[in-house]
Amino acid sequence: MSNTPAVAKRSLIVGSVMLATLMQAIDxxxxxxxxxxxxxxxxxxxxxxxxxxxxxxxxxxxxxPVTGWLAGAMGRRRLLIMAVAGFTAASVLCGIATGIGExxxxxxxxxxxxxxxxxxxxxxxxxxxxxxxHGAAMALWGMGIMVGPILGPPLxxxxxxxxxxxxxxxxxxxxxxxxxxxxxxxxxKDRAVSxxxxxxxxxxxxxxxxxxxxFLDRGQSLDWFGSLEIQIEAALAFLGLYLYVMHWxxxxxxxxxxxxxxNKNFAVACLLIFVIGIVLFSTLAxxxxxxxxxxxxxxxxxxxxLAPRGIGTMFGMMLVGRLIGRVDARWPxxxxxxxxxxxxxxxxxxxxxVARFDVVxxxxxxxxxxxxxxxPISSVAYxxxxxxxxxxxxxxxxxxRNIGSSVGISAVMTILxxxxxxxHAEIAARVPSFGVETxxxxxxxxxxxxSGVMALNAEISRQAAVIAYVNDFWLLMVLTLAALPLVWxxxxxxxxxxxxxxxxxx
Numbered sequence: 001m002s003n004t005p006a007v008a009k010r011s012l013i014v015g016s017v018m019l020a021t022l023m024q025a026i027d028x029x030x031x032x033x034x035x036x037x038x039x040x041x042x043x044x045x046x047x048x049x050x051x052x053x054x055x056x057x058x059x060x061x062x063x064x065p066v067t068g069w070l071a072g073a074m075g076r077r078r079l080l081i082m083a084v085a086g087f088t089a090a091s092v093l094c095g096i097a098t099g100i101g102e103x104x105x106x107x108x109x110x111x112x113x114x115x116x117x118x119x120x121x122x123x124x125x126x127x128x129x130x131x132x133x134h135g136a137a138m139a140l141w142g143m144g145i146m147v148g149p150i151l152g153p154p155l156x157x158x159x160x161x162x163x164x165x166x167x168x169x170x171x172x173x174x175x176x177x178x179x180x181x182x183x184x185x186x187x188x189k190d191r192a193v194s195x196x197x198x199x200x201x202x203x204x205x206x207x208x209x210x211x212x213x214x215f216l217d218r219g220q221s222l223d224w225f226g227s228l229e230i231q232i233e234a235a236l237a238f239l240g241l242y243l244y245v246m247h248w249x250x251x252x253x254x255x256x257x258x259x260x261x262x263n264k265n266f267a268v269a270c271l272l273i274f275v276i277g278i279v280l281f282s283t284l285a286x287x288x289x290x291x292x293x294x295x296x297x298x299x300x301x302x303x304x305x306l307a308p309r310g311i312g313t314m315f316g317m318m319l320v321g322r323l324i325g326r327v328d329a330r331w332p333x334x335x336x337x338x339x340x341x342x343x344x345x346x347x348x349x350x351x352x353x354v355a356r357f358d359v360v361x362x363x364x365x366x367x368x369x370x371x372x373x374x375x376p377i378s379s380v381a382y383x384x385x386x387x388x389x390x391x392x393x394x395x396x397x398x399x400x401r402n403i404g405s406s407v408g409i410s411a412v413m414t415i416l417x418x419x420x421x422x423x424h425a426e427i428a429a430r431v432p433s434f435g436v437e438t439x440x441x442x443x444x445x446x447x448x449x450x451s452g453v454m455a456l457n458a459e460i461s462r463q464a465a466v467i468a469y470v471n472d473f474w475l476l477m478v479l480t481l482a483a484l485p486l487v488w489x490x491x492x493x494x495x496x497x498x499x500x501x502x503x504x505x506x
Contacts, residue, residue, distance in 0.1 A: 025148025154303025208240025316371020
């Protein structure tokens with residue numbers, strides 16, 4: 001009975017941190033489906049409305065590397081309280097915004113405050129749990145990180161359909177308030193360790209990461225290097241990151257310690273989470289337009305079809321949380337990646353008549369695979385690092401995952417657009433434009449009439465798009481399989497001990 005208060009307090013920490021993490025993770029995707037409604041309500045152009053998403057991503061990416069320094073200068077508890085309160089307040093401002101300029105500015109504030117939530121919550125849970133229970137801790141924390149982006153679109157679609165796009169942001173208020181109260185009541189105070197801010201490093205990283213995120217986010221819509229803006233962003237990204245590496249080599253206490261990658265476990269885990277970021281967010285970016293534009297499903301149906309992925313992810317995380325400590329951590333990672341690759345293989349068979357049940361069970365399979373992978377990677381990544389390095393390592397880990405998601409989305413969308421164009425040209429070249437063979441076409445596609453030509457072109461476009469989606473699924477499957485050998489480079493001796501299955505009640 002003596003440890004009951006400690007267990008209760010630990011449970012409150014877990015619940016509060018999970019709420020904060022889930023709130024931030026959902027907000028990375030929840031606004032996507034509400035964008036058309038926002039665009040009309042705020043009298044914005046399509047390009048202006050896109051900045052509602054871009055501004056948040058860029059601000060969060062720039063501020064993530066600063067988290068380690070802020071945690072040292074302010075203390076983790078104070079920083080976490082400020083981050084949750086600031087994120088919640090910024091959500092309210094987004095919900096009452098009256099113009100696109102206000103919305104973009106408030107979304108930047110959301111990104112600034114939200115950047116610290118993920119790395120701080122991860123390092124905090126690793127510290128409040130003993131080493132043999134890190135698997136269970138990462139399983140709980142990972143549910144927010146992995147399930148949040150999956151639940152974002154269906155939740156955003158439901159709120160937009162039945163209430164208003166403003167509730168996409170206002171829904172954060174009760175969640176943020178509960179998380180804030182729980183954190184203030186449970187998270188222990190820690191001592192701040194002051195060190196001077198590396199202003200040069202901050203400027204260089206802001207230029208490099210900001211330029212890279214803008215380059216990846218806007219490249220496809222602006223035709224990549226055919227645009228002066230993209231050329232400038234690519235130059236800033238290369239220059240900022242290159243100069244930061246040079247700066248880090250010459251400075252003893254730089255803003256973000258790239259020397260953490262000298263630790264083999266952490267470096268390999270970063271490579272694996274980079275791939276997982278690509279696969280998770282790329283499939284989330286591909287499936288909604290596929291189901292909407294080719295299958296003609298309404299937004300709410302799309303949300304319901306994608307939601308079971310989250311159920312698979314949660315089950316995988318709960319399962320692996322109990323397995324870590326009993327089995328070699330590399331086995332769940334290997335099985336999870338094979339399941340993910342298998343789900344992508346089945347997705348390559350998608351066509352214009354794919355059954356709803358197939359979308360659901362393949363989604364559950366993919367969610368299960370990603371859930372099995374995420375937890376052991378997150379546990380093993382920090383197993384051979386000193387505890388005082390965890391917060392900074394968590395910042396770098398989160399940054400790598402976020403860049404992976406940006407790279408993945410940018411790559412698959414570019415391949416999708418260009419592959420659809422090439423496929424359209426090749427299919428159209430094989431359609432007879434005159435002669436007796438034309439009679440083999442349905443009457444609605446009669447090339448002798450304008451309406452027939454339009455109908456035939458629309459069908460060719462649909463078929464070309466299907467092939468383009470399948471090409472993306474093949475690419476993601478090959479990437480997942482190519483990353484499998486990395487699993488055996490992980491050292492698991494320090495991460496998996498003889499302890500029984502981690503249970504939070506003990």
